Amino acid sequence: MRVLGLMSGTSHDAVDAAAAHLTLDATGETLRLTPLGMVSAPYHARLRRALAAALPPAPTTMADVCRLDTGIGRAFADLAVRADRELCSGRTDLIASHGQTVYHWVSAGRVRGTLQLGRPAWIAEATGRPVVADFRPGDVAAGGQGAPLVGLIDTMLLRGRPGVPAALNIGGIANLTALPATGTPVAFDTGPGNALLDAAAHEATGGRLGYDHDGALAARGRVHEPLLRRLLAEPYYRLPAPKTTGKELFHPGYLRTVLHGADRPTTPDLLATLTRLTARTVADALRPLAATEVIASGGGTRNPVLMAMLRAELPARTTLLTSDALGLPVAAKEAYAFAVLGFLTLHGLPGNAPDCTGAEGPRVLGSLTPGRRPLELPPRPPRAPAALVVDRPPGG
Template sequence: MKNKKLAIGLMSGTSADGVSLAICEFQNRRFRLLHYQTFSYPENLRRQILKGRFLKADEISRLNFSLGRFFADQTVKFLKQARISFSRVAVIGSHGQTIYHGPNDSPPNTFQIGEPSFLKERTGISVVSDFRPGDIVCGGQGAPLISFFDDYFFGGGPARALQNIGGIGNVTVVGKSISPVAFDTGPGNCLIDFAIQKITKGRLSFDRGGDFSVGGRIHEKAIQQMLNHPYFRQKPPKSTGREIFNESFIPSYLWKAKPEDLIATLTYFTAKTIHHSYQSFVRTTIREIIVSGGGAFNLTLMNHLKNLFSPIPVRSIKNWGLHAQAKEPAAFAFFALRAIHGETNHLPQTTGARKAVILGKIIP
């Protein structure tokens, strides 16, 4: 991209907290975030999304359209907030909401919804959506796709790990002289979110700042037991989701612990899975860890990571001028821009795909 181009990205991850939007200006190997915002899902949409794979065909079809309309409405609002006119934007990239991710099923499959035609209709801007299937049909896991972005913009320096902590955790290890490695590390905020929603009967949807678990006791036995799950031994490329890391993953006896102990244990466990995965599968000596995703705001989680990885510095991506939840939508904006220019937006060695392709389906 020689000339400056504006692109919008929409990301709605496994947390089902809402849709995050970013608008960025891209030029060569640089980008600038112009505006970012997360729009929470209305409760009825959120409830439907969480039912996900248990919905009937007609319910999924309606949800696809409801979500698509919601995405388009928020995008219009977002551009108004940003004071940017539709005509200046080259493309919108929309990840969609994952309803089911089954890369290891027969046949391998993945399903993201949120009808992109609404975006086109409301803004007149070209839209690229549905990025994951193109990787799956080439034999990949359909994830993590963010690796292309991480390598493109952060790969020119020392060996670094870019750790995203959304609902699920994923890492990309990049650096000037290394070939990128990426995989899902396991749970991100999802276990903490489930537990806190359950024990507060929905009053809290997440542990803001990580305050809830401060002073809680960590149950070592539960940590060891949860770490025994085969996912943590499986070699990359690998990806995961709510299919494994849901309420039933949490040992039943932990639910009887004090609320702050339960959350403290799940928070430490989440940090531990990240550390354990690097020890098992990352052969490079990493110089720094850059954390993005909503988990970067959980200071208890961040402190565990700092202690586990010490002396390697662990820093939020905000030190690079990016809001922690803006990286993923910025990446889908970039992938969309690459797609409409006929350029690959894919790092197949990190997903297990046979070749690099142009991911996404274009509404011109």
């Protein structure tokens, strides 16, 4: 089955589409993924400005939400049409859309609700293909955190690797999945990945930069230790897993509050300090798990300063590599993960890992929007696959 995974993360800068050929082996124990490629498209500048202006803690209206839902849905649909043509030769069987998270409602450590915009009807209408979307609410309704949903895919991918393997994604928010030597898998958000870095670069340059390209600003600075200690005092870092967070907490106003009344560092020093914050909080989260291998993905892996700081923060015995080594490009891993989740949903299989999210049990996730043809569901496999194997792509 050829499945397109559509994803836009907490950096809300672009939509990614990754195409995968997915098959279950004869036993149903192993799901095999052959990457077919990835395409990406930035949000239109006007849409991105409207999205940024509506995100918490900014006030917004239901009219704004409706317009964003349509604008994001059409952006996803446009990229899906292109990806179907360029990556699947017009033969896509299913599209799985994560949508754009605009609010993740956390109260007293419990997720009460989550909202992703980008109505799947736009994608189904434009492509004619069935679309699975709205993955997170099913886990939340079952008492889970609704994130990180990639925990199930990471667990399948890491199973069988030696030692204590962990998968790390550094997007706007950083999250990890680990398979401890004893006990059950664990997955949670560690804290800000690029969120505060992007906010600082944007404000310090008057909007000229959306992020610290290649860590160039941070590379010129030095860590401001008093500010780092102040940032590390954030209570979120000491909450037990499972836990999730987002830009509802780590937004530009949060950074302004931390800096208020403090000895404000230079812009390079501020970026160096925030880069160290991300590296430190990730390493602190991994340390109790005794991870022996960390497989990183996401936009943060393209920041050499961040990766160098993370390497320095991790124990010497811990190997740090990227998901490219497993056959999944760092920029596309989450889009591939949602392609897998869509495949599981279509086959009536659970898409959450209760040990990771805290849900009461396994749940089939998402809602299904039919395409133009009559919808035919495949037979449900006798069991859910326990392992994910990535095969070499054609000509790779």
